[in-house]
Amino acid sequence: MAEAIITVILTQLAEITREKIRQKVRLVVGVTKDIEKLTSVLESIRSVLVDAEKRKVKDESVKLWLERLKDIAYDINGVLSEWLTAIRKLKTEGVEDSSLSKKKVCSFISLPCLGYRRVVLRRDIALKIKDINERLDIIATEKDRYSFNTSMESGDTGRLKTNSYIDVSEVRGRDVDKNTLVSKLLSESSQSHGFHVVSVIGMEGIGKTTIAQMVYNCASVEQDFEIRMWVCVSEPFDEVRVAKAIVEDLEGNAPHLCELETLLRRLRNAISGKKFLLVLDDVWTYDYRKWEQLFNSLKFGAAGSKILVTTRNERIAKMLRSSHVLHLEQLTDEDSWLLFSQTAFFERSKEDCEGLEGIGRKIADKCRGIPLNVKTIGTHMRFKNSLQDWQNVLNSEFWEFEGAEKVLFRPSMLSDFDFP
Structure with missing residues (x-):
């Protein structure tokens, strides 16, 4: 606990x-x-x-x-x-x-x-x-x-690398956000060259990466941009690593280069005159000096190019001069339930689902509309078969702590719900 x-x-x-x-x-x-x-x-x-x-x-x-x-x-x-x-x-x-x-x-x-x-x-x-x-x-x-080992030493840095693929059928409650974001990415600007930045802001676990994946794989977005690139930025920030990741996505293989100048030259040549979409997922660095050289090279793209940024920090969106910002909110109670039930009730009989629905809805409500929490708890409940097991989770004293509704659940915390 x-x-x-x-x-x-x-x-x-x-x-x-x-x-x-x-x-x-x-x-x-x-x-x-x-x-x-x-x-x-x-x-x-x-x-x-x-x-x-x-x-x-x-x-x-x-x-x-x-x-x-x-x-x-x-x-x-x-x-x-x-x-x-x-x-x-x-x-x-x-x-x-x-x-x-x-x-x-x-x-x-x-x-x-x-x-x-x-x-x-x-x-x-x-x-x-x-x-x-x-x-x-x-x-x-x-x-x-x-002399305990820290989470960092045991290989758990707390952040997973992301990629552009998503199974859209498993997402709940984000259609309006997706459509809003797609319209902003497809809107034409008055600029004769360069790009616009569109940012998605929200707390950890709210689904920023998910919404970016949805629009990245949207058919209309695929058709509108000649080039699409995805980079998980995260921390610690490294200009060379980010530039190398973009070039690798463009060329299909990792360049054996270490100098930022050489990488940015390759980048400029690859995007020159082409309309691109670049996703920068999980951005933490708000020092514009670290972005300036990369962004100057990205200006070689064609008019209408877009950079989609996901971040927890509104200050970063302002620093990157975002032309549009989408604040991602919690799921509704019904969408939370749909996401929870598809996870927790996987391969259960119809009778089991009906018997656990009432208590399941109450557990889903306690996740406060944070998608990652809903999926994490839902996955945990998939292996809980008795009504008493489910009741133990619902009655856990953890939910009573002020601030618990804002906590992002980690797998190592889930055993704390198994009260006798």
Whole structure:
């Protein structure tokens, strides 16, 4: 259960940071650093949990370490849940007080009270965060004694390389998004040369790669562009690797070249005067200097060329000067159910499907419309045969954590649902 809780906590910390920036929430001196430290330590602990879970079976001391970690994780979750609730409440009260101020009704009473509550909240949270960091330091120190392997060392970097192929029959709820994106890619620009950038933005697991694959393989898109290229950018960003991947896609084989200049010359020659579609999937780098040389070479393509970018960060879409941005939203409840049922009920009898549908819909709803979560949990449930197994998952305490609805499930977390 440790990885699931820590993932929820990291999600909460990210949300608090966003709210702090958005609302210009001031913190007690030093708490910002405490939050950064808490995030860093939790990330380092999460990276060893796969190995720790394996070793606890034979090592009682590791099992006890995981139990202590879970205890403090529950406490952290409680503090952060309290903080998030208070931030949202103060935000609502702030809007109300602002409205009162505009009407000049009792604002001299309401605003000082609101300010006082904010000061008390900041001090209270500051003390709790400092105490948590002190306790977590002990857990982190003990972690180092075990010399755990990290997820990176065990080959699990957290990101899979993508490709352009997709079985469209398995996708649910994205027809409107697909049609919108296709129309933007096929629209002609007034430019006499060069390209336009179209970006798809959304949280992890929401289906950005899926929608890019759908439009990439759409018949009208295939007909409209002379050349289509697909590159999984991801991290760490490497200009030479990206340029080499584009040239390899164009020429059908990997060029034995290491110099960026040579690669970009090959790229310019290959696309010169031709209308192309280039998909840059999973972009993280927002330093335009790293893109500039590549993009200058891509300007040799014909008018109407497009670059389709998928990213989690709207800042990247702006940096790349996107002419259109599609914000990908969660699936509807019905589409989530359709995706869940086709996965969880694979090769089940009609009687089994009917008997599990009611509880299955409730489990699908808890995935909050995140397609990757729906498919991951659906695949997990495919191997759960009894109604009690399904009830255990539905009643898991994990769903009760604030922030759990935003967590992306990992295979190593799924055993946490098997409560007796």
